[in-house]
Amino acid sequence: MSSATVTAAAPRPVLVIHGGAGVISRDLTPERRRLVEADLRAALDAGYGVLKAGGSSLDAVSRAVVVLEDSPWFNAGRGAVFNHDGRNELDAAIMDGSTRRAGSVAGVHRVKNPVLLARAVMERSPHVMLVGDGAEAFAQTVGVTLVDPSYFRTEERWQQLQQALQAEVAKQEAALPPAFRHGTVGAVALDAQGRLAAATSTGGMTNKRWGRIGDAPVIGAGTYADARCAVSATGWGEFYIRTVAARSICARVAWKKESVAAAAQAVVMDDVPALGGDGGVIALDAHGNFAMPFNTEGMFRGWIDRDGKAHVAMLKGE
Amino acid sequence: MSSATVTAAAPRPVLVIHGGAGVISRDLTPERRRLVEADLRAALDAGYGVLKAGGSSLDAVSRAVVVLEDSPWFNAGRGAVFNHDGRNELDAAIMDGSTRRAGSVAGVHRVKNPVLLARAVMERSPHVMLVGDGAEAFAQTVGVTLVDPSYFRTEERWQQLQQALQAEVAKQEAALPPAFRHGTVGAVALDAQGRLAAATSTGGMTNKRWGRIGDAPVIGAGTYADARCAVSATGWGEFYIRTVAARSICARVAWKKESVAAAAQAVVMDDVPALGGDGGVIALDAHGNFAMPFNTEGMFRGWIDRDGKAHVAMLKGE
Numbered sequence: 001m002s003s004a005t006v007t008a009a010a011p012r013p014v015l016v017i018h019g020g021a022g023v024i025s026r027d028l029t030p031e032r033r034r035l036v037e038a039d040l041r042a043a044l045d046a047g048y049g050v051l052k053a054g055g056s057s058l059d060a061v062s063r064a065v066v067v068l069e070d071s072p073w074f075n076a077g078r079g080a081v082f083n084h085d086g087r088n089e090l091d092a093a094i095m096d097g098s099t100r101r102a103g104s105v106a107g108v109h110r111v112k113n114p115v116l117l118a119r120a121v122m123e124r125s126p127h128v129m130l131v132g133d134g135a136e137a138f139a140q141t142v143g144v145t146l147v148d149p150s151y152f153r154t155e156e157r158w159q160q161l162q163q164a165l166q167a168e169v170a171k172q173e174a175a176l177p178p179a180f181r182h183g184t185v186g187a188v189a190l191d192a193q194g195r196l197a198a199a200t201s202t203g204g205m206t207n208k209r210w211g212r213i214g215d216a217p218v219i220g221a222g223t224y225a226d227a228r229c230a231v232s233a234t235g236w237g238e239f240y241i242r243t244v245a246a247r248s249i250c251a252r253v254a255w256k257k258e259s260v261a262a263a264a265q266a267v268v269m270d271d272v273p274a275l276g277g278d279g280g281v282i283a284l285d286a287h288g289n290f291a292m293p294f295n296t297e298g299m300f301r302g303w304i305d306r307d308g309k310a311h312v313a314m315l316k317g318e
Numbered sequence: 319m320s321s322a323t324v325t326a327a328a329p330r331p332v333l334v335i336h337g338g339a340g341v342i343s344r345d346l347t348p349e350r351r352r353l354v355e356a357d358l359r360a361a362l363d364a365g366y367g368v369l370k371a372g373g374s375s376l377d378a379v380s381r382a383v384v385v386l387e388d389s390p391w392f393n394a395g396r397g398a399v400f401n402h403d404g405r406n407e408l409d410a411a412i413m414d415g416s417t418r419r420a421g422s423v424a425g426v427h428r429v430k431n432p433v434l435l436a437r438a439v440m441e442r443s444p445h446v447m448l449v450g451d452g453a454e455a456f457a458q459t460v461g462v463t464l465v466d467p468s469y470f471r472t473e474e475r476w477q478q479l480q481q482a483l484q485a486e487v488a489k490q491e492a493a494l495p496p497a498f499r500h501g502t503v504g505a506v507a508l509d510a511q512g513r514l515a516a517a518t519s520t521g522g523m524t525n526k527r528w529g530r531i532g533d534a535p536v537i538g539a540g541t542y543a544d545a546r547c548a549v550s551a552t553g554w555g556e557f558y559i560r561t562v563a564a565r566s567i568c569a570r571v572a573w574k575k576e577s578v579a580a581a582a583q584a585v586v587m588d589d590v591p592a593l594g595g596d597g598g599v600i601a602l603d604a605h606g607n608f609a610m611p612f613n614t615e616g617m618f619r620g621w622i623d624r625d626g627k628a629h630v631a632m633l634k635g636e
Contacts, residue, residue: 100560100593107449107529127530128556131425132450134529211452212445213424220538220562238446242418244538247562251569275418 012306013051014190014288017043017064019074019300020183021234021280025315027177036073037312040302043067044310047187052308057189057197057230058096058119065092065115065199068185072154074300075183077113080152080203082161083212088152090203091217092118097196097225097286104129104217108136110146115201117144118217128219132211157206164207180206182296184216186232188225188284196230196286198223198246205237215240220247228286229253229260234299235279239272249283260284261291268293330624331369332606335361335382335505337392337618339552339598340496343633354391355630358620361385362628365505370626375507375515375548376414376437383410383433383517386503390472392618393501395431398470398521400479401530406470408521409535410436415514415543415604422447422535426454428464433519435462436535446537450529475524482525496554496596496614498524502534504550506543506602514548514604516541516564523555533558538565546604547571547578552617553597557590567601578602579609586611 019040028036047064051057069077080088092114093104103122106129111117120142121130130138139146164180167173186200200223202216214237215222222233224246231246240246245267252263264283272279273295280294282301292301294316302312337358346354365382369375387395398406410432411422421440424447429435438460439448448456457464482498485491504518518541520534532555533540540551542564549564558564563585570581582601590597591613598612600619610619612634620630 095560102560106531107452125528126556127526127528128559129531129536131529131531134425134527138528208445209452210443210445210456211425211449213447213449218447218536218538219559220536220565224562238444241446241537242413242420244542244562244565247538247565248569251566252573255570256573 012288013048013192014284014290014305015044015047015051015060015064015187016282016284016290016292016303017047017068017187017301018232018234018280018282018292019068019185021294021296021299022177022182023298023300023314024177025298033314036300039067039071039073040300040312041310044302044304047189048304051189051191054192057191057195060189060191061094061187061197061199062115062119064187065185065201066113069113069115069201074185075203076185076201078152079154079157081157081183081206083204084207084209086161088149088203089208090114091213092201093217093219093223094118094122094199095197095219095223095225097227097230100226102128102219104219105131105135106213106217107132107211109149110136111139112145112147112151115199120144129217160206168207181236182234182279184234186234186282188230188232188282190284190286190288194286196225196227196284198225198230198232200232215245220244222246224250226250229283231281231283233279233281235272235281236277239275239277240279242275243267243271245272245281249281253285260289264291264293269295330606331366331510332508332602332608332623333362333365333369333378333382333505334600334602334608334610334621335365335386335619336550336552336598336600336610337386337503338501339612339614339617340500341616341618341632342495343616345495351632354618357386357389357391358618358630359628362620362622365507366622369507369509372510375509375513378507378509379505379515379517380412380433380437382505383503383519384431387431387433387519392503393521394503394519396470397472397475399475399501399524401522402525402527404479406467406521408432409531410519411535411537411541412436412440412517413515413537413541413543415545415548418544420446420537422537423449423453424531424535425450425529427467428454429457430463430465430469433517438462447535478524486525499554500552500597502552504552504600506548506550506600508602508604508606512604514543514545514602516543516548516550518550533563538562540564542568544568547601549599549601551597551599553590553599554595557593557595558597560593561585561589563590563599567599571603578607582609582611587613
């Protein structure tokens with residue numbers, strides 16, 4: 001067996017993560033950018049460590065997303081935004097590409113790491129999607145860590161809610177920065193066995209109400225993986241649901257025979273904007289090819305490719 | 319202009335509905351079958367009346383689904399099954415193919431016609447998906463009819479919950495009839511302007527718990543419509559979410575260039591069973607071609623095609 005054949009049979013692992021689209025460079029001090037990038041690197045290290053040790057892509061995306069959920073700088077877990085009622089309301093999903101098992105939770109208030117609850121739904125319940133108090137009751141039965149809601153309270157997010165409430169009264173929501181609509185974290189990974197996985201976690205939109213659910217926990221919209229393609233999105237949720245963005249990218253790869261880059265580009269840059277939405281995705285195929293298109297000013301992202309080196313970026317062209 | 323050209327420019331409307339897969343003929347008395355078929359015909363009449371008068375496919379699917387929600391014989395609205403806590407917990411979604419606007423609600427307990435709330439979410443909120451108490455609060459702000467939860471209590475569904483609870487204690491859930499897993503109602507329509515729409519409504523699984531959400535309210539899974547293809551599913555929800563069944567059917571039509579019949583067949587008869595699931599769908603394209611595949615013993619369904627006549631069926635080959 002030639003060494004080229006061995007390489008083809010055992011792909012080098014790849015990990016790609018995002019920390020949300022919609023970031024605007026002028027809102028970000030150099031110091032904050034350093035903090036954000038340090039946590040992106042920590043997430044890459046955690047996830048890639050799993051892959052390097054021969055672990056599964058499912059474990060890798062779980063680990064990477066937990067690090068981002070634990071950071072105060074991203075709209076997920078600890079750093080989640082506030083809803084209209086002044087609560088942090090969290091959504092997450094995970095999907096295992098090789099089996100297409102999936103788990104999802106929405107509208108939880110006390111789950112420290114929603115991605116771990118989504119994974120427990122996938123592995124320890126007969127269901128795929130659990131919401132609200134019921135999802136938290138399930139969390140208790142399986143021992144997923146619950147915290148006091150005050151754990152999620154950061155002053156910066158609280159001030160953002162006040163800003164959004166004032167904009168609402170003044171009917172100037174359109175003037176709010178796009179980051180108010182689509183902060184999210186996510187990861188996609190390919191392991192040495194050639195298996196793909198995807199995970200996404202979010203606090204949703206600042207000032208959301210009425211039990212609003214965005215695309216992150218909707219399998220096919222914000223999170224999707226199969227044997228050939230894995231996607232995690234950070235878009236304006238409503239538009240990513242309507243375009244079934246993640247599944248559509250993978251369907252184009254499967255049936256339109258597009259590359260993952262062309263497919264992600266078509267959905268993020270053409271289809272979603274045609275309906276009036278914006279955002280970005282990370283998309284990865286089973287050969288290790290990946291793309292990170294977004295049509296907002298910035299998208300926090302990071303990747304470790306075949307060279308084994310961590311890269312992080314924020315603006316276009318970085 | 320030849321008359322053939324005129325026909326192509328102004329398609330004859332088509333309406334297809336379902337009242338749930340998983341029905342088993344031996345569980346059904348002739349009298350019950352007559353009652354079910356009468357309500358399927360009433361739903362066809364209501365929806366097709368809209369189309370005949372030049373109304374929209376969106377209005378047609380809303381009207382047809384309301385009739386099925388108001389009937390006690392289907393697992394949606396009035397006839398919804400009970401969850402583990404002895405409550406009726408309703409989900410619905412609607413999607414307008416020509417604009418890909420969509421609305422969805424999940425986990426509501428007091429909304430008389432969940433499909434109308436889903437439509438209000440689509441038309442009168444900036445969101446696509448609302449759940450639980452928040453969705454009911456939104457219902458109140460837009461004047462969607464709420465009822466006392468006792469409205470949904472039918473003796474037959476209550477007895478089914480008792481049966482499911484006993485099966486759970488005896489660890490014999492697998493012996494429960496498939497209808498315990500996937501009662502649902504839905505409609506797809508093509509109007510004279512060539513616009514497609516889809517709607518689905520359900521009470522979910524008997525004895526469901528933990529805020530479980532199935533495929534019906536998940537855009538792309540149980541409900542989806544675009545300019546070329548509309549689908550409403552009645553499957554075992556978890557498997558229809560994992561395969562993103564409705565979007566996958568329409569993606570095959572768009573990009574694999576399959577007929578709607580071949581695409582629906584591939585997902586319902588091959589892809590979902592490969593994962594261990596079952597169920598059925600109704601699928602319709604913009605030329606008026608439709609398919610109603612299912613891999614359970616029966617699926618309540620009805621259609622009015624170009625001949626303008628109502629047809630209803632339950633078993634295979636009918």
